[in-house]
Amino acid sequence: MSEGTAKKEERPKFQAIRGTRDLLPPETSLWNHVEQTAHEMFATYGFGEIRPPIFESTDLFARAVGGETDIVSKEMYTFEPKLEFLREHFRSIDDAMHNESSLLRVLQLVAVFSGSLTRALILKQTVDNRETVQLSDELEHHVSVSIARWNRGEHEPDQKWREWLSRAEQILWSIDLGVRESLRPEGTAGVCRAYIEHNMNQLPQPVKLYYVGPMFRRERPQKGRYRQFYQIGAEVLGGSEAPAIDAEVIEMVMTFFARLGLEGVELDINCIGDKKCRPKYVELLRAELRKVKDKLGADSQRRIETNPLRMLDSKLENEQKLIEGLPHIADHLCDECAENYRGVKKELELRGVKYRENWRLVRGLDYYSRTTFEITAKGLGSQNAVCGGGRYDGLMELLGGPPTRATGFAIGEDRLILSLQEAGKTPAAQGRDVYIAWMGEKAYATAIHAAKNLHAAGLSVELPPVEQKFGKALGQADKLGARYALILGDNELASGEWTLKTLASGEQAKFKEADLLDLLRKSKAVSS
Numbered sequence: 329m330s331e332g333t334a335k336k337e338e339r340p341k342f343q344a345i346r347g348t349r350d351l352l353p354p355e356t357s358l359w360n361h362v363e364q365t366a367h368e369m370f371a372t373y374g375f376g377e378i379r380p381p382i383f384e385s386t387d388l389f390a391r392a393v394g395g396e397t398d399i400v401s402k403e404m405y406t407f408e409p410k411l412e413f414l415r416e417h418f419r420s421i422d423d424a425m426h427n428e429s430s431l432l433r434v435l436q437l438v439a440v441f442s443g444s445l446t447r448a449l450i451l452k453q454t455v456d457n458r459e460t461v462q463l464s465d466e467l468e469h470h471v472s473v474s475i476a477r478w479n480r481g482e483h484e485p486d487q488k489w490r491e492w493l494s495r496a497e498q499i500l501w502s503i504d505l506g507v508r509e510s511l512r513p514e515g516t517a518g519v520c521r522a523y524i525e526h527n528m529n530q531l532p533q534p535v536k537l538y539y540v541g542p543m544f545r546r547e548r549p550q551k552g553r554y555r556q557f558y559q560i561g562a563e564v565l566g567g568s569e570a571p572a573i574d575a576e577v578i579e580m581v582m583t584f585f586a587r588l589g590l591e592g593v594e595l596d597i598n599c600i601g602d603k604k605c606r607p608k609y610v611e612l613l614r615a616e617l618r619k620v621k622d623k624l625g626a627d628s629q630r631r632i633e634t635n636p637l638r639m640l641d642s643k644l645e646n647e648q649k650l651i652e653g654l655p656h657i658a659d660h661l662c663d664e665c666a667e668n669y670r671g672v673k674k675e676l677e678l679r680g681v682k683y684r685e686n687w688r689l690v691r692g693l694d695y696y697s698r699t700t701f702e703i704t705a706k707g708l709g710s711q712n713a714v715c716g717g718g719r720y721d722g723l724m725e726l727l728g729g730p731p732t733r734a735t736g737f738a739i740g741e742d743r744l745i746l747s748l749q750e751a752g753k754t755p756a757a758q759g760r761d762v763y764i765a766w767m768g769e770k771a772y773a774t775a776i777h778a779a780k781n782l783h784a785a786g787l788s789v790e791l792p793p794v795e796q797k798f799g800k801a802l803g804q805a806d807k808l809g810a811r812y813a814l815i816l817g818d819n820e821l822a823s824g825e826w827t828l829k830t831l832a833s834g835e836q837a838k839f840k841e842a843d844l845l846d847l848l849r850k851s852k853a854v855s856s
């Protein structure tokens with residue numbers, strides 16, 4: 329093998345991680361357009377932008393999204409705190425003592441624990457206060473003394489040792505071992521945490537917030553489903569249960585989609601009751617499902633007991649017929665919920681928003697109530713939901729906040745963009761307004777000055793960094809899709825009249841500097 333080949337083979341080849349991707353120009357200008365439209369439109373509905381962190385404590389998501397959900401139990405990107413293993417070691421000592429394992433076994437475990445503690449101290453992974461250092465020394469010393477005793481046939485733990493261990497435990501709990509943290513799989517949890525943390529209930533209610541940004545779920549990647557994906561979401565926090573609130577956020581999303589020209593948009597809505605009426609319906613559903621348990625798969629059988637509502641969004645072919653025969657929640661709503669649902673539908677009609685009722689549209693978690701909705705769009709195959717939302721009046725309390733009514737939605741931005749692209753709404757490649765073809769040192773100085781003025785006027789300018797012959801420069805301008813070429817050479821400098829070539833027509837004319845800048849500025853104003 330030649331040296332050259334060897335080198336080639338050694339060269340690492342990096343690729344974006346499965347389920348993640350690079351968003352590149354010109355596609356990114358479509359992303360910017362979508363986000364800019366959201367910023368502008370949501371502001372007209374009184375929403376302000378919130379930018380919560382991208383990672384939060386794992387417990388927050390476990391509470392807000394639900395520990396039993398796939399998102400939390402399987403799909404989160406979680407970071408264990410560096411020192412969590414110390415706690416694990418300690419638990420195993422505790423277990424061993426409680427299970428009356430041999431003293432030698434316990435001693436071995438303590439040796440591992442004290443070694444880890446010492447290492448953590450050396451690596452400065454923990455607060456090295458005097459107490460911890462002393463404890464680590466004492467444990468180390470005591471383990472070796474005890475092992476020596478064991479070897480002499482003394483197999484009973486002495487009282488001192490138990491004292492040391494209980495001190496170790498105390499100290500361990502006082503050390504800041506850190507908490508488990510996860511990349512956010514969705515946006516609502518962080519927004520609610522922020523609402524509570526910043527006492528936003530003291531502000532005029534409701535507080536209307538929206539966010540734009542990446543979310544992370546370790547799902548099986550496919551078209552329209554990624555491990556890093558983007559959501560545009562909005563929440564109305566601290567309002568009332570007035571149907572107008574739900575209807576207004578739905579109207580806002582639908583108007584947003586219409587403004588972007590999204591095609592084949594369909595809105596499904598449902599009412600899933602509240603704390604009062606839903607439990608009765610869930611019991612009824614459970615009873616009905618138990619009757620046909622044998623016909624269901626293992627997952628569904630489990631759901632009958634854990635969360636029968638989730639059965640309604642089963643996609644399994646063989647379960648569809650059976651599900652169609654189940655009782656509908658609309659027939660089991662309490663009077664208040666039924667009234668609220670009628671109100672939401674009326675409000676949507678008042679706003680000219682077309683909807684379809686879908687009794688199978690549910691959310692499996694207890695803190696959701698009443699309105700749920702989902703929006704689908706064209707060109708997305710099986711992953712055609714572009715937006716999901718609803719009311720979650722119980723969440724804020726679950727997170728330790730005051731009772732707070734809330735409603736919101738999350739748009740899948742990747743899918744929204746995909747659908748726009750499928751409908752041919754791709755942005756043009758980013759051209760340039762002006763390509764400055766210059767030759768000679770003096771012309772270069774003038775070119776820099778001209779470029780500055782053009783930038784200031786908002787025109788996109790390409791100023792080649794090295795001199796090139798005019799023929800080559802014009803070819804380059806063409807390749808970049810420039811509209812104009814500004815030609816600056818000896819003649820132009822001598823006469824004070826600059827040459828401007830319109831690339832599409834090939835026309836060329838001379839202008840004084842001020843006139844030329846004026847003309848370009850105006851041309852920009854007309855084209856944008």
Ligand code: AMP
Nearest residue numbers: 552553554557713714715716738739740
């Ligand atoms: P959810 O938070 O699950 O209600 O999702 C809200 C919206 O986010 C969905 O309707 C999808 O449009 C989008 N979404 C959810 N998961 C993914 C994913 N893995 N990749 C792309 N978009 C997603």
